[in-house]
Structures are given as C-alpha cells and as structure tokens.
Amino acid sequence: MLIYGLKNCDTCRKATKALPDAQLVDVRKDGVPADVLARAHAQFGAALVNTRSTTWRGLDDAERGADPLELLAAHPALMKRPLIAVGEDLFLGWNDATEAKVKAAQ
Secondary structure, eight states, rough: EEEEEEOOHHHHHHHHOTTOEEEEEEETTTOOHHHHHHHHHHGGGGGOOOOOSHHHHHHHHHTTTTTTHHHHHHHHGOOSSSSOOOOOOESSSHHHHHHHHHHHHO
8 A cells, every 4th residue: 555645744644644554655755656647637637636735826827727647747746645545446635534445445
C-alpha cells in the first residue's frame, strides 16, 4: 500500500498513522508515477486537483487552464491528498468513509 502525499501534510500524517503498513511517497521529492497519475485522473477527474491550495492561488489563469496531468507533473503539491494505492484500487482524500474502504481493500 502506498500513500502519495506530503510528509508535512496533517491529513497525510493521519492516514499514515491509521495505516501503519503503508509507505508514504512524498510527491514533492519523489513525484507520482505517470501511470498512477493517469489512472487517478481517469477515476477522480477534476477532484484530483486541489483548487483550494496556496499553490493553486499562486497560478495565473493560463497555468490554471493547462492540462491537469501536466499541471500536476509541474506542481505535485497541487494534488488532492492523500492518494492511496492499494493494489489496483485508488482512494482520494482522507475521512472515516475512505478509511473504511481502504481497510476493506487491504
């Protein structure tokens, strides 16, 4: 199980604590593999881009209009976090419902 997120993100820390067998992949340092990002975009669509982040607010309109996959490749911190991969299953965000689904998929 892999958790794609940021090591200093509170939500990612909660997910890591609740899933002790999972490995955290820091998206700023290591990035997200292109195939995983493409699958996540196909599954979650626009929800994959965190439009409430400070990184998003710092982008100009031209950058915001770019292809989401290119935008996430250039600015990995824009990804909604955490993105959790359990085998072929992907989960986005962290709340009680997501936690239950992830634990059921293990």
